Amino acid sequence: MSTTPTVVLIHGAFADATSWSGVITELQGHGIPVIAPPNPLRGLASDAAYVASVAAQIDGPVVLVGHSYGGALITVAGVTENVVGLVYVAAYALEEGESLGELQGRYPLSPLVSNLKEWTYPTPGGESAVEVTIAEDAFPSVFAADVPAEVTKVLAAAQRPLAAAAFEEKAAAAAWHTKPSWALVAAADEAINPEVERFGAKRAGATVVELEGASHAVAVSRPKEVADLIRDAVRATS
Template sequence: MKSKTTIAALISSLTLAALTTAVAAQEKPAAVEPAKTVVLVHGAFADGSSWSKVIPLLEKAGLKVVAVQNSLDSLDGDVLAANRAINDAQGPVVLVGHSWAGAVISDAGVNDKVKSLVYVAAYAPDDGQSVYDSAKPYPQMPGLASFVKDADGYLKVSDAGVARFFAPDLSPSEQKLIAATQGALNSKALSQPVPHAAWHKVPSFAVVAANDLIISPQQQRDQAKRMHATSVEVPSSHVAMLAYPKTVADLIIKAAK
């Protein structure tokens, strides 16, 4: 009888241990696969070459990098371009946006392949917000006065504005290159709302440009706090990825892990 009791107790103990292990396995979150591809989305008045200093650093870290070329005609159009790059990418994706592209990645980031978002001196609208809406609570930045609108409603930055407001901490030769290669943004895009902001569900990171004269640095800080983002602040102009490429690359690499 004692032997049977001991065997029964042993079976009960083993069964309980098995159940405990099974429950623990169910409760333990699945390991997140590190990102393999970084998709870089440029802002207004720019093109994919604005990431030229960051790309080599990311590739050196073993990441595949794709720089999207936006039409800058509409939010929907730029989101489609980002999604094409995401869908073609190898493995999980870190989606990175500068400036205007913060709105783009907030929308495109709902793609299941996107595992983290990185905002670089960028807007981060909430659900139903446009870029204009997100900036309303903040004083108008001085650099906006350097925007020039053509007859079709497209915006560019004047050459003087690039040097004084947009990229004052870059060399004169770099400023001239930015002015010459900039893309024109359809001003209507700035009032187009983001339907569902991905940062509510996707882990987010942010580079705050403390000397930005285009997007309020305080707006950038407030957005990072609202998103519960891992953030770094640099004493940079609006083009933080050109003025502080290593800091930007390091944060993207951290997001990829």
């Protein structure tokens, strides 16, 4: 069994696992085992259960890394026994019993909220549920202002929607109470108010790095700095 933790990268809403590509390259270049599974984006409880199941099936220790909504998932899934550390990347760090909407509501809403487009999708019971994406014309400024325009156009077209119900579900646990945490604050984030990121990180007692000028898509625009923080967590938990 390896003593070097496996890094599990959990993407957030409006993105997919390829958003971690630059970070994965950096980590692999340092010999760190890493996987980036798909995030279902269907609801806090069910998505966190999926992340926990991925972590539990890995031999040896795991460092969970969550971007954006993925931070809420690692907060809950992080109670899994072999998880040894949590890394929040421009992410939500919830308290037990708290929802995304409640945490966001502590501070002025970001431009993301007024630029969401609603869609519907069928549920197993035959009813329709609501999911959201970012309006394509607003996507560059809201999500990825420091990413080249030609890349942003592709990211906007390839968005994966988040079930709207995820904003109201409450976290069943907060693993940062018992697991060490690290956090990267994207200081120019227009999708999550940076104050929300700072508040959650401070409350969790996280080791914090703040990147000036970094957009919400910081893993795409600044992969080395993101990977450096993850490496710090790996070294500290090895």
